[in-house]
Amino acid sequence: MEASLAEWTPRLEEAARVLASVAHRTPVFTARSLNRRFDSELFFKCENLQRAGAFKFRGAFNAIFRLSDEERGRGVITFSSGNHGQAVALVSRILGLRATVVMPRDAPPPKRRATEGYGARVILYDPRERSREEIARTLQAEEGSVLIPPFDHPEVIAGQGTAALEFLEQTGGLDRLLVPCGGGGLLSGCALAIKSRRPSCAVIGVEPALADDATRSFRTGVLHTVQHPPTMADGTRTPSLGRITFPLVRAFVDDMVTVREESIAAAVRLLLERLKLVVEPSGALGLAALLEGAVPRGGRIGVLLSGGNIDPAVLREILAAAD
Numbered sequence: 001m002e003a004s005l006a007e008w009t010p011r012l013e014e015a016a017r018v019l020a021s022v023a024h025r026t027p028v029f030t031a032r033s034l035n036r037r038f039d040s041e042l043f044f045k046c047e048n049l050q051r052a053g054a055f056k057f058r059g060a061f062n063a064i065f066r067l068s069d070e071e072r073g074r075g076v077i078t079f080s081s082g083n084h085g086q087a088v089a090l091v092s093r094i095l096g097l098r099a100t101v102v103m104p105r106d107a108p109p110p111k112r113r114a115t116e117g118y119g120a121r122v123i124l125y126d127p128r129e130r131s132r133e134e135i136a137r138t139l140q141a142e143e144g145s146v147l148i149p150p151f152d153h154p155e156v157i158a159g160q161g162t163a164a165l166e167f168l169e170q171t172g173g174l175d176r177l178l179v180p181c182g183g184g185g186l187l188s189g190c191a192l193a194i195k196s197r198r199p200s201c202a203v204i205g206v207e208p209a210l211a212d213d214a215t216r217s218f219r220t221g222v223l224h225t226v227q228h229p230p231t232m233a234d235g236t237r238t239p240s241l242g243r244i245t246f247p248l249v250r251a252f253v254d255d256m257v258t259v260r261e262e263s264i265a266a267a268v269r270l271l272l273e274r275l276k277l278v279v280e281p282s283g284a285l286g287l288a289a290l291l292e293g294a295v296p297r298g299g300r301i302g303v304l305l306s307g308g309n310i311d312p313a314v315l316r317e318i319l320a321a322a323d
Contacts, residue, residue, distance in 0.1 A: 048308025062159030082111030151185030152242025161189030
């Protein structure tokens, strides 16, 4: 799909209208102690407090809401390590659809339980043996369900971009926006939103150094892949950017940076200690970039906290490591 602001801006605005009455308008937190520490004016957009615990609700609702009655009757299917699966399951319950989620066996147990709790059928697989896309498409062909992919879908991307539209409205403007990156749905959606409203704001994607496919793709212009990266940020374990998100990231994102696992853990701890927020490792990547000095300080910096669905066992390990 062509990377054109003129084409995408109406999609974003329509997504904002669709989500206005169903998605939480998540709060923006600040902390004077962190402003002093980083010599910046920091704003934290709390998508960890979104419905289903992550920004994924926005894209899932926007995409599923737009299905025809005939498509809704066939049910939906997706593949996800957790947050998108939860979102699709919740949206399907809200709209009265059947939902199937293909999920890796090593997905965080709380994310699996929540997905099942919302009423979805969960199909587990071993990512070392088969790809989730292959399994989902086989089931889709057999059952006739509609595929709602986790990031590489125009209405999913537009839905995720509404988080940045809200962020700008709540802060009055930003100089830089730090956004976690997995498959690029949130990053590309936010970049489109920012460039349509405040072109001077630099959009910076952040991913773990152990899962740096998007950063390498961004810098080289060639799509790179990382299979099963061993990062604690499970929401970024997608193998690569998508057919739609790759050109959007290249066109509208200003920079990409990577962070070490130690910085991710430190960011999770700092958010808990200073802002009293439970944020999963993937959601804490923006603050990790500040801690590591991977992005410039100064000015008004937005940090998008993308999710809060952390495995308690992982949280215990992160907190214990600081003792």
